[in-house]
Amino acid sequence: MKNRTPEEGLTALTDDAERNRLLAEMAEQSTDMISRHTPEDWRFIYASPAVTHLLGYTVEEIVGISAYDLYHPDDVEDFRLRAPTVNYDRGLYTHTYRFRCKDGHYTWLESTSRTIRDPESNDIREILVVSRDATHRIMADKASRRLARVLESTQDLVIFANLDFTVSHLNEAARKALEVECVDYSSFPLSWLLTERGLATLMEDGFPAAKETGYWRGELTMQSLKASRIPVMLELLAHRSLHGDIEYFSLVAHDLTEKKAAEEQLKQYQGEIDHASRLVTMGELASSLAHELNQPLSAMVNYLRGIERRFADKPTLSWSDVELPITRSIRTALRAGEIIHRMMDFTRKQEPVITSLNLPDLIGEMIDFCENMAERHNVHVAFEPDPDLPAVRGDQVQLEQVVLNLIVNAIEASASASPGHKDSAIVRINVVPHESRQLRVEVEDQGRGISEVDMPRLFDRFFSTKETGLGMGLAISRSLVENLGGELWAENLVAGGARFSFTLNITD
Ligand code: ADP
Numbered sequence: 001m002k003n004r005t006p007e008e009g010l011t012a013l014t015d016d017a018e019r020n021r022l023l024a025e026m027a028e029q030s031t032d033m034i035s036r037h038t039p040e041d042w043r044f045i046y047a048s049p050a051v052t053h054l055l056g057y058t059v060e061e062i063v064g065i066s067a068y069d070l071y072h073p074d075d076v077e078d079f080r081l082r083a084p085t086v087n088y089d090r091g092l093y094t095h096t097y098r099f100r101c102k103d104g105h106y107t108w109l110e111s112t113s114r115t116i117r118d119p120e121s122n123d124i125r126e127i128l129v130v131s132r133d134a135t136h137r138i139m140a141d142k143a144s145r146r147l148a149r150v151l152e153s154t155q156d157l158v159i160f161a162n163l164d165f166t167v168s169h170l171n172e173a174a175r176k177a178l179e180v181e182c183v184d185y186s187s188f189p190l191s192w193l194l195t196e197r198g199l200a201t202l203m204e205d206g207f208p209a210a211k212e213t214g215y216w217r218g219e220l221t222m223q224s225l226k227a228s229r230i231p232v233m234l235e236l237l238a239h240r241s242l243h244g245d246i247e248y249f250s251l252v253a254h255d256l257t258e259k260k261a262a263e264e265q266l267k268q269y270q271g272e273i274d275h276a277s278r279l280v281t282m283g284e285l286a287s288s289l290a291h292e293l294n295q296p297l298s299a300m301v302n303y304l305r306g307i308e309r310r311f312a313d314k315p316t317l318s319w320s321d322v323e324l325p326i327t328r329s330i331r332t333a334l335r336a337g338e339i340i341h342r343m344m345d346f347t348r349k350q351e352p353v354i355t356s357l358n359l360p361d362l363i364g365e366m367i368d369f370c371e372n373m374a375e376r377h378n379v380h381v382a383f384e385p386d387p388d389l390p391a392v393r394g395d396q397v398q399l400e401q402v403v404l405n406l407i408v409n410a411i412e413a414s415a416s417a418s419p420g421h422k423d424s425a426i427v428r429i430n431v432v433p434h435e436s437r438q439l440r441v442e443v444e445d446q447g448r449g450i451s452e453v454d455m456p457r458l459f460d461r462f463f464s465t466k467e468t469g470l471g472m473g474l475a476i477s478r479s480l481v482e483n484l485g486g487e488l489w490a491e492n493l494v495a496g497g498a499r500f501s502f503t504l505n506i507t508d
Helices: 006-014 016-029 051-054 071-087 135-153 171-175 196-212 255-311 319-347 359-371 371-376 397-418 473-481
Strands: 034-037 045-046 092-100 106-117 124-133 158-163 168-169 217-222 227-242 246-255 354-357 377-381 392-395 425-434 437-444 488-492 499-504
Touching: 034 051, 045 168, 051 106, 051 255, 051 397, 051 488, 071 092, 106 217, 124 359, 158 171, 196 217, 196 227, 196 246, 227 255, 255 319, 255 397, 354 359, 354 397, 354 437, 359 377, 359 397, 359 425, 359 437, 371 377, 377 397, 377 499, 392 499, 397 425, 425 499, 473 488, 473 499
Parallel strands: 377 425
Antiparallel strands: 034 045, 034 124, 092 106, 106 124, 158 168, 158 246, 217 227, 227 246, 354 392, 425 437, 437 499, 488 499
């Protein structure tokens, strides 16, 4: 074919035969199905080869079949109702419907139909239809409608934000929780929904991370328009276009109010159990303490009786005659007071205060505390700490509780293993460096050790093999140590007896 000028091409296109030839060529090549139908019952007069790919029929098979026989039964009525519109009003329209393939399954087609009329009589000669597979689009539409329904009905707060950090959409849960029922979104900055710190977290960490990696997750506090605070776990997503530019952000916030309240309650409950357990430990120590207090009290009675006697013998006593017994009484009374103080400190319910603590001092005091108990059970507590150990992080009362539990258990275990034994049993305490930034405390005894059956249950709440045991000491000690970032475990010693060890972080 010789090359044509544009004008020549145009003239050629007006030529009917040439146009038909081009149309036929386009139809044969197109991935869309082009078909011609009779006006009455939409019987196929012609279908382009794409019919095989789209519906599974060959061109020869489909010609002669009425399209009405292949519509989905639910769509047929729709077609009958629309037919007049197609034919007479606009003459051209597009719609989406299900069509039965040769293998019996239905596929979604999107078709544009056009009526071709006889130029002389203006009667409808045939209908020309261009159809394409709409399954992907319909499925995607359905999926996004389904997703939209989920987003709308989820209890999580869903917020969409523009690149300038204004809010473009809120789901119902977000509208309700953040009290934004009647606000015009277009002029509404996201910052209105966050506390000052929440906003800072999002601006400094959240958005930069989402821009970089597409995703960020973190805890922060949101704020309703009427200033109610809502602690949330927030997931931030950056949504990109096909070209890779960020188009908008979505924020999905899970309300943590109830979880936080439950945690708070658990903490309080834990605090109460700790306290109760301290009272029990103190109860276990009570008879030894009674001994400990008895001694200074009787000493004071003796000093005062001595003064009384001297007065009876010599009413004109001078200060030098009574100075010694009086100063001794005072010192002894102060010592008794100290014992009572320590007891009160230990049993008092108080909020933990994390400080830097000298472990050997703390352990030494607890050994003093149990001295009478140890003596009564014929147990010697040996402790020779390295004076240069670094300080550790912890709450004093909590750590005293842990150490005391382990010492009392060790004394009881040693005593029950050798009742009435002449030589005293030894409970040995060591403090040694553990890994790079920790100290390890070991409490070793010469008891019977822990049986294989008891070992896995040792740290369970209420597990006790003692007649009057509460079985809370080890469970609480472990949770206290773990809260401080350490670990507490038990093992049997080869030579007999048990070793309880725990670790604590060295103060930075
Ligand atoms: P309790 O002392 O009230 O029984 P604990 O939680 O302190 O509660 O201890 C739980 C159990 O662990 C004890 O009853 C005992 O069977 C075992 N146990 C604790 N310390 C030792 C130890 N040093 N040697 C052997 N068994 C021990």
